Amino acid sequence: MPTHYDTLGVSKSASTDEIKKAYRKLCMQYHPDVASSSSSTTSATQSKNAEKFKRISEAYSILGNENKRRRYNFDISVSGIHELRKKAAAAAKAKGTAGGGGNSFAATLPRNVLIGGILGVAGVTFIRSIMPEKENNDVHHEHTGKKRLVEAWLDPKTNRWEKPRPWDQEYQRLQPVLQFVPRDQVDSGGKR
Numbered sequence: 001m002p003t004h005y006d007t008l009g010v011s012k013s014a015s016t017d018e019i020k021k022a023y024r025k026l027c028m029q030y031h032p033d034v035a036s037s038s039s040s041t042t043s044a045t046q047s048k049n050a051e052k053f054k055r056i057s058e059a060y061s062i063l064g065n066e067n068k069r070r071r072y073n074f075d076i077s078v079s080g081i082h083e084l085r086k087k088a089a090a091a092a093k094a095k096g097t098a099g100g101g102g103n104s105f106a107a108t109l110p111r112n113v114l115i116g117g118i119l120g121v122a123g124v125t126f127i128r129s130i131m132p133e134k135e136n137n138d139v140h141h142e143h144t145g146k147k148r149l150v151e152a153w154l155d156p157k158t159n160r161w162e163k164p165r166p167w168d169q170e171y172q173r174l175q176p177v178l179q180f181v182p183r184d185q186v187d188s189g190g191k192r
Contacts, residue, residue: 003076004059012073016064023060030056085109149180160187 005012008022028034030053032046062068152161153176161181165171 004063004072007055007059008063010063016066019060019063023056023064026056027053147182147184150183150186151178152181152186153178158187161185162187 005014008019008026010019010022014022030049032050032053062072151164153164153171153174154160155162156174163186164178
């Protein structure tokens with residue numbers, strides 16, 4: 001099946017100006033009004049020219065627009081990949097029936113990706129089920145040797161470190177100085 005590039009007679013890397021020039025040249029050659037003016041054309045030739053002109057116009061409407069051209073290039077590249085996979089699968093099948101054995105990589109790629117994904121998820125799930133859960137604070141301490149610090153203030157009534165609560169009236173009245181203390185020393189369950 002010819003591509004729009006084949007219809008206009010340009011390469012896939014042709015610039016917009018080259019596509020426009022090829023389109024204008026082909027229009028002058030195949031346009032029904034221009035081509036029918038010569039006396040040697042028959043009705044069959046005229047209908048072929050009209051059909052060819054329609055294909056040329058369609059090709060230019062896509063290749064002349066950058067967005068449509070980008071989309072078209074993607075579509076033909078994807079179909080090209082599918083065709084290559086079909087050929088590889090047919091070659092592998094023929095090779096397998098001839099005693100060559102084995103499937104080609106391209107023919108088994110989707111199955112291999114699926115199996116790899118399933119095994120990967122199963123492996124991660126298994127490892128997580130074996131390993132004990134740890135709090136983030138413990139993990140951080142194991143890796144860095146330091147405890148995580150948070151801002152807190154010392155409540156003079158309870159003599160405990162608490163998280164800042166700017167909406168609390170007592171906190172506003174005291175206006176305490178905030179300090180960094182280890183997270184496990186901070187009382188987070190205040191009723192205020």
